[in-house]
Amino acid sequence: MTGSSPDGRPLPSPGGSGRQSGPQVTDVIVIGAGVAGLVTAVVLARQGIDTLVLERASRADVESRSRAGLLGPGAVEVLERHGLAEGLRAAGAPHRNCEFRHRRQAFVVEYAQYVDGRHHMVYPQQKLVADLVLAYLAAGGTIEFSVRDVTLDGLTSDRPTVAFVTANGEGRTAKSRFIAGCDGHHGVSRASIPWEALRCTQQYESPWAWLAVLAGVAPSTDKIIYGVSPQGFAGHMLRDHQTSRFYLQVEAGTDAAQWPADRIWEELQARLAVDEDWELAEGPLLEPPSVVAMDSAFYEPMRFGRLLLAGDASRRVPPAAAKGAGLAIADGETLGLAVAAALHDLDERPLDAYSDVCQRRAWLSQEASTKLLHMVHVEFSDPFAQRLQDVRLDRLRTSPAAAADFAEHYVSPV
Numbered sequence: 414m415t416g417s418s419p420d421g422r423p424l425p426s427p428g429g430s431g432r433q434s435g436p437q438v439t440d441v442i443v444i445g446a447g448v449a450g451l452v453t454a455v456v457l458a459r460q461g462i463d464t465l466v467l468e469r470a471s472r473a474d475v476e477s478r479s480r481a482g483l484l485g486p487g488a489v490e491v492l493e494r495h496g497l498a499e500g501l502r503a504a505g506a507p508h509r510n511c512e513f514r515h516r517r518q519a520f521v522v523e524y525a526q527y528v529d530g531r532h533h534m535v536y537p538q539q540k541l542v543a544d545l546v547l548a549y550l551a552a553g554g555t556i557e558f559s560v561r562d563v564t565l566d567g568l569t570s571d572r573p574t575v576a577f578v579t580a581n582g583e584g585r586t587a588k589s590r591f592i593a594g595c596d597g598h599h600g601v602s603r604a605s606i607p608w609e610a611l612r613c614t615q616q617y618e619s620p621w622a623w624l625a626v627l628a629g630v631a632p633s634t635d636k637i638i639y640g641v642s643p644q645g646f647a648g649h650m651l652r653d654h655q656t657s658r659f660y661l662q663v664e665a666g667t668d669a670a671q672w673p674a675d676r677i678w679e680e681l682q683a684r685l686a687v688d689e690d691w692e693l694a695e696g697p698l699l700e701p702p703s704v705v706a707m708d709s710a711f712y713e714p715m716r717f718g719r720l721l722l723a724g725d726a727s728r729r730v731p732p733a734a735a736k737g738a739g740l741a742i743a744d745g746e747t748l749g750l751a752v753a754a755a756l757h758d759l760d761e762r763p764l765d766a767y768s769d770v771c772q773r774r775a776w777l778s779q780e781a782s783t784k785l786l787h788m789v790h791v792e793f794s795d796p797f798a799q800r801l802q803d804v805r806l807d808r809l810r811t812s813p814a815a816a817a818d819f820a821e822h823y824v825s826p827v
């Protein structure tokens with residue numbers, strides 16, 4: 414197998430799976446070098462399975478794209494099991510409690526104490542992606558970055574194929590035994606499945622969205638803050654010592670351009686304010702704010718012939734409970750082990766169970782997300798819903814049973 418040079422460009426192959434006139438032949442083609450694709454690829458490559466990863470973005474892009482920061486214990490356990498948690502252990506921060514703010518009063522939920530100490534780690538997703546790329550290359554895997562025009566064919570045959578154009582403009586075709594579709598929610602993999610073969614269960618048009626803001630300022634807190642105020646929800650998340658992530662509840666369809674920095678800080682200051690000595694430090698925005706929809710969608714089954722979907726390619730879970738990356742990591746492990754069983758032991762039972770195993774985890778995570786959204790989002794025109802929200806937050810503050818229930822959702826299954 415070949416690797417990539419440090420800038421991510423493909424190195425020439427000594428033979429076998431590199432550049433050649435006929436189709437390249439490999440065991441598994443993984444489309445997408447996000448967390449789902451890279452965990453799948455590492456699990457496969459470590460088992461000696463010939464694997465080719467095709468990624469649309471450059472290596473520099475995937476290693477600098479800021480997204481998730483909070484990883485639940487289930488995801489961390491997957492990474493530990495495969496020796497992929499070294500960077501996270503060295504530079505990540507444990508996270509065992511979180512703070513709610515409601516009507517200018519703050520209270521902390523020590524959630525880890527209700528779930529045997531299970532807790533999150535704060536570690537930027539792009540750093541994890543960089544760790545996974547290194548681990549995959551060290552296992553002898555091949556990655557082609559900056560590919561384009563990826564098309565899938567023959568998915569119900571024994572030898573599905575993928576055509577693509579390399580970074581230097583060369584058209585290529587690769588044949589494999591399986592294809593792992595890990596190319597995110599708008600990728601080409603799911604779109605290659607005939608629509609009648611997929612069942613989509615979704616919640617259309619959530620009235621809410623989040624304005625996602627990344628600021629170059631040290632967090633003003635050592636724990637995540639979920640702020641509920643008459644102006645709406647505001648979240649203060651942690652990334653690293655110089656970077657903070659903030660979210661503001663906005664109407665779905667909001668144009669992020671209507672939110673210049675001054676307006677963002679004014680609104681964060683108002684929504685996170687408490688009747689105690691606390692200041693929110695402001696800083697420069699590190700990227701233009703974006704609007705993240707709170708819509709949810711699940712596509713089943715996650716298998717069509719020899720194509721298996723994983724991670725965001727098979728669903729969209731709102732980022733409220735910070736489950737998306739964890740689910741993608743867990744899918745990657747399940748997929749890698751199932752394909753390995755099929756190739757090494759001719760045992761297709763794990764592949765047959767793959768979709769159900771992943772869907773169960775995902776729906777549990779959706780339930781956690783839905784509950785948290787109802788806890789923190791303000792229904793401006795519905796006083797009835799607001800009174801119920803008051804009760805929910807009050808119970809969370811005062812009832813150990815309510816806190817334990819929150820904790821279970823917050824840390825499981827990923």
Ligand code: RFL
Nearest residue numbers: 445447448449469481482483596597724725735737738739
């Ligand atoms: P990714 O990470 O989107 O990776 C897919 C990869 O596929 C590539 N690709 C293609 N490659 C080849 N050919 C094509 N045609 C391709 N089309 C796409 C893309 O370039 C990309 O590299 O999907 P994956 O691996 O399934 O991982 C999913 C997670 O990224 C996502 O669920 C999380 O980021 C969600 N999420 C969070 N999850 C958490 O667990 N904890 C969090 O704290 C958290 N915070 C967040 C989040 C998502 C956010 N956004 C951006 C919606 C915060 C935000 C703001």
